[in-house]
Amino acid sequence: MSVNFDISKKVPVNDMGLENLLYEPKGNVGVISLNRPEKRNALSRGLLMELTGFINELALDKKVNVIIIKGLGKTFSAGHDLKEIYESDPQEVLKLFQTCYQTMQAIREISKPVIAQVHGVATAAGCQLVAACDLAVAAEDALFGTPGVKIGIFCTTPAVFLSRNVGRKKAMEMLLTGDLISASEALLHGLVNKVVPLENLDSETFSMAEKIAGLSASAIAVGKRAFYQQLNMDDFQALNYASEVISLNSTTRDAREGIGAFIEKREPKWKD
Template identity: 75%
Template sequence: MNLNYLLYEQNNKIGIVSLNRPEKRNALSRGLLEELAELLTEIGTEKKVNVIIVKGIGKVFSAGHDLKEVYECEPQELLQLFQTCYYTMRVIREMPQPVIAQVHGVATAAGCQLVAACDLAVASEDALFGTPGVKIGLFCSTPAVFLSRNIGRKKAMEMLLTGDFMSARDALLYGLVNKVVASGELEEVTQNMAATIAGYSASAIAVGKRAFYQQINMEDFQALNYASEVITLNSTTKDAREGISAFLKKRQPKWSD
């Protein structure tokens, strides 16, 4: 597909998607979101890679929605913009590959939402996260959804009500990111995390990702019952049989994909 707002490259089994609107601080316009959803859907369907990294070109990860676009939209157009964002976040959730956010600079509003929606996140030590919409009379209601499911109610409300930035260290403490590293190490550490995941069975990862999000809001034993069914079916797959056999014979497994 032709890309106007993104860059895409494949490094072995790792796919790297770069937000490429540095002149707009990688603002998530409707065009960019549509392109991102289409690209991720294609990657998920083709299954040429086992893991995805999403990062930003330029000085920041993403400053959120394009406010000029928001300001100029009629109400129905604005709803379509936010529904496009909804759809893009859903693609990230439902695609079989794990998605890792590689965050530098700032990730604000919908940019922070994108980080929270990804399965994993690695941030540089100088990265900042925020939902500052309250400062301009536009409460960050949509970013609040994934933010509150990452960091907990009280801290999420503090960010949403004050508009203050959260440091990378606090983002690690409260669970918004998985790792915080020196700026010069950000790409290497993210690539290493991706390479580790990419080395496992893609089918097992896909089963695990889907099951994780299915069970997370269930009651404990409802979740355990569901997970028991999933792992039973998983254990019968070619890759699971190969992995167990390799373990018992003390050799490296050879995955089918």
């Protein structure tokens, strides 16, 4: 899907020909809001297509260094739209999951960090979305789960990113029982980075994003790609790859500026 977005101001994305998102640029941070509160921000195929297109568009926006994904209303996201699945034939259901694949791929491949801001519940594909983001901040009352097994659908696709965030035993417990876990458990097991009071969720998430956005965008782009690449390698293959990456990274303008600033005891001036 190719869509031209006007991302210069806060605007309902339906004014851009879309229906399921809101967007607000805040300095070098772009905030995307899932905007289906009446459906608990269910990840319909339409929403996923819009989210993928918008993330790909933000990849080209040099003003945005970090992206936040949040949900409007009482919840982050309750997962896929079950009515959409129930009323579709197998080929249409496959298209839905392929579209979700493309969204997760866009989050992984964009050079900019993506932070999930979670309140309410994040279940099934909603939990998958949290796990696929690079970082996650949760409200104290947030709940996480993969409850598909309770309605006869094992959460196979959410299991992919869930199992890459938390330990195998905990992942299987969540998948086999369908039980929800608290924000504090999610923090303990590595699904989120930080748990804060609900009233501080916006400010704490933005503070994390703003801190990262103030660093070298080129270094972060290199680092994000290398981090995920090396996860699939054995230890010394990964170390060899990382050595090549850091050697090249050390020759960039931002690296030279950062080292020079450190030696000269001044703040670095990163390339725009």
